[in-house]
Amino acid sequence: MKCEHCSCNNIYSDPESEKAIMSSVVYCIHHREGCKWSDELRKLKGHLNTCKHDALPCTSKCGAQIPRVLMEDHLKYTCPQRKTRCEFCNKEFTGHGLENHIGSCGYEPVYCESKCGVKIHRRHLSQHKSGECSKRLIPCRYCAKEFVADTLAAHNSKCGRVPVVCPNRCDINLLAREELDTHLKEECTISVLPCTFKDAGCRFKGPRFSMESHLDENCRQHLNLMCNVVTKQQHQIASLKNALSRLSLNYSGTLIWKISDFSSKLAEAKNKEGMELVSPPFFTSQYGYKLQASLFPNGNGAGEDTHISVYIKILPGEYDALLRWPFAHSVSFTLFDQSACPEKSCNIVESFIPDPTWKNFQRPSKEPDSLGFGFPRFVSHEMLKKRHFLKDDVMFIRVKVDPSKIVAV
Numbered sequence: 522m523k524c525e526h527c528s529c530n531n532i533y534s535d536p537e538s539e540k541a542i543m544s545s546v547v548y549c550i551h552h553r554e555g556c557k558w559s560d561e562l563r564k565l566k567g568h569l570n571t572c573k574h575d576a577l578p579c580t581s582k583c584g585a586q587i588p589r590v591l592m593e594d595h596l597k598y599t600c601p602q603r604k605t606r607c608e609f610c611n612k613e614f615t616g617h618g619l620e621n622h623i624g625s626c627g628y629e630p631v632y633c634e635s636k637c638g639v640k641i642h643r644r645h646l647s648q649h650k651s652g653e654c655s656k657r658l659i660p661c662r663y664c665a666k667e668f669v670a671d672t673l674a675a676h677n678s679k680c681g682r683v684p685v686v687c688p689n690r691c692d693i694n695l696l697a698r699e700e701l702d703t704h705l706k707e708e709c710t711i712s713v714l715p716c717t718f719k720d721a722g723c724r725f726k727g728p729r730f731s732m733e734s735h736l737d738e739n740c741r742q743h744l745n746l747m748c749n750v751v752t753k754q755q756h757q758i759a760s761l762k763n764a765l766s767r768l769s770l771n772y773s774g775t776l777i778w779k780i781s782d783f784s785s786k787l788a789e790a791k792n793k794e795g796m797e798l799v800s801p802p803f804f805t806s807q808y809g810y811k812l813q814a815s816l817f818p819n820g821n822g823a824g825e826d827t828h829i830s831v832y833i834k835i836l837p838g839e840y841d842a843l844l845r846w847p848f849a850h851s852v853s854f855t856l857f858d859q860s861a862c863p864e865k866s867c868n869i870v871e872s873f874i875p876d877p878t879w880k881n882f883q884r885p886s887k888e889p890d891s892l893g894f895g896f897p898r899f900v901s902h903e904m905l906k907k908r909h910f911l912k913d914d915v916m917f918i919r920v921k922v923d924p925s926k927i928v929a930v
Contacts, residue, residue, distance in 0.1 A: 549574070554588070663697075721746035771803035774922040778814060783916050787902075790819035791826075802836060805922050810848060811838035814920045815893060824898040829905070831871075832895030833920060837885045847882040849875055855919040856900055859912040867908060871896050 543563040549556040551574035558568050576586040579595065583602045587595045601617035609628040623629075627644030634646075635656035641649050650657060655671040663682035677683060681699030689711040696704055705712050710730050716723040717736070723746060725735055736743070778800045780786070790796040800814040813834045821830040831854050838844075853872035860866040873894070875882040881894040905911055 551588075716743075718743045718746055721750050771801070772805075772807045772809070773803070774805040774809070774924065776800055776803045776812075776814060776920040778816075778918045778920065780816065780916045780918065782914055783818065783911055784914050787818040790817065795821070797821075800920070803920075804838070805850065805924060808840045808843065809838075810841075810844060810850075810922075811836040812920075812922065813893075814854075814918070815895075816918070820897065822897040824896075828898040828901050830895065830897045831899045831918065831920075832893035834893035835882065835885050837887055841884055844884075846884040847875065847877045847879075849877060849882070851875075851923045853919075853921045853923070854896065854899060855921070856910055857917040857919065859909045859915075859917070861909075869900055869904075869910075871899060 543561065545562050546559055547562045549558040549568060549572060551572055554574040556572055556574045558572065560568065574588050576588050579585045579587050579600055579602070583600050585595070585600070602615055604613060604615065605619050606613050607619060607622055607626055607628075609626045609630075612622075614622055625643075627642060629643050630640045631643050631646065633639045633641065633649060633654055633656070635650060635654050637654050637656040639649065639654070655669075657670050658667045659670050659673055660667050661673065661676060661680055661682075663677075663680050663684070668676050679698075681697060683698045684695040685698045685701055686695060687693055687701070687704060687709060689705070689709050691709050691711045693704070693709075710728065712729050713726055714729055714732060716725040716732070721743065723739070723743060725739075727735060780798065786796075786798065796818065798816045798818065800816075802811055802813050804811055813836050815832045815834060817824075817830040820826055820828040821832075824830045833852055833854075835848055851872060851874045853870055856869040858866035858868050875894070879894070900910070910916060
């Protein structure tokens with residue numbers, strides 16, 4: 522063996538040592554790559570000449586060092602100098618040329634970039650995108666807005682600028698679809714229109730050009746129709762008002778009467794003799810007695826100047842002919858103590874059972890009793906100040922009719 526560091530041909534001074542070393546068993550230097558060869562060291566060089574894992578220069582002179590075991594695949598698939606053909610256009614290229622060619626071959630099928638779903642040769646792609654693709658943008662020829670090609674037909678079916686013909690075949694040949702309604706309602710001379718007094722009862726229909734003469738010639742008729750409409754509406758309004766008032770009436774037999782600004786009302790009553798406050802009417806039932814409470818802030822009769830007086834009046838009602846007379850239900854008046862603690866409140870209550878012989882409780886005439894019946898000295902002005910009967914200058918009085926307490930007659 523020749524020494525790598527000097528000109529001597531033998532690095533072993535002892536032939537026996539050389540023989541021992543060269544006879545030692547070794548593994549192929551490509552053992553880790555998968556070569557299973559092992560033998561005497563002297564045979565290693567001969568093995569490497571045939572070892573499939575030993576690298577050799579590419580036979581096509583691409584410059585790569587390729588293991589023998591991979592040489593065939595390299596020459597066939599990866600060598601830049603290999604000869605191969607494009608699978609799409611069938612032209613021959615070197616391996617390096619094919620890599621540059623792939624991705625630009627005009628015969629390679631590719632999907633449209635606009636995602637219309639079509640697969641087409643690359644060389645036809647531009648033509649497809651500009652003139653055939655269902656997802657290309659196309660301007661509407663009427664309104665100039667752009668739409669996807671496969672939605673343009675739907676747009677055209679409702680585009681406001683599409684020209685249409687007047688259905689009445691008037692002098693205007695074409696007009697935009699969005700202008701048709703206005704044209705028919707306001708401009709078309711041939712449109713058949715109902716009279717403007719149609720809702721009042723006029724049955725005339727005719728072309729627009731004849732409408733003016735119709736209105737001029739039938740002024741009196743139209744005026745009579747409108748008068749009839751007004752009369753009918755007045756009756757309806759009156760009926761609705763009556764129905765609404767009936768819905769808002771109190772049929773419970775109990776009235777909670779809220780009297781606000783009592784101090785100013787009392788001051789006014791002191792300067793105005795006989796000043797009386799009256800409550801909203803209420804009923805003992807839907808078809809029962811009609812009643813109304815009244816209050817004198819500065820008193821009346823025996824309570825004048827010192828007390829508040831309360832009374833109840835019987836008013837003429839729609840169903841008086843069906844009711845039992847004289848009026849015989851007990852009546853109570855309650856002045857509420859508005860204390861913050863309900864347990865400590867002390868309401869003032871006065872009640873009476875009607876005397877059937879009194880005129881106040883007979884069936885009322887069209888003009889009811891001017892005063893009614895009640896308590897002239899209901900609550901003194903001094904008592905009003907002692908508890909919480911007035912709170913925020915508001916007083917609450919309950920008037921309750923009890924039908925269970927009736928005097929037998």
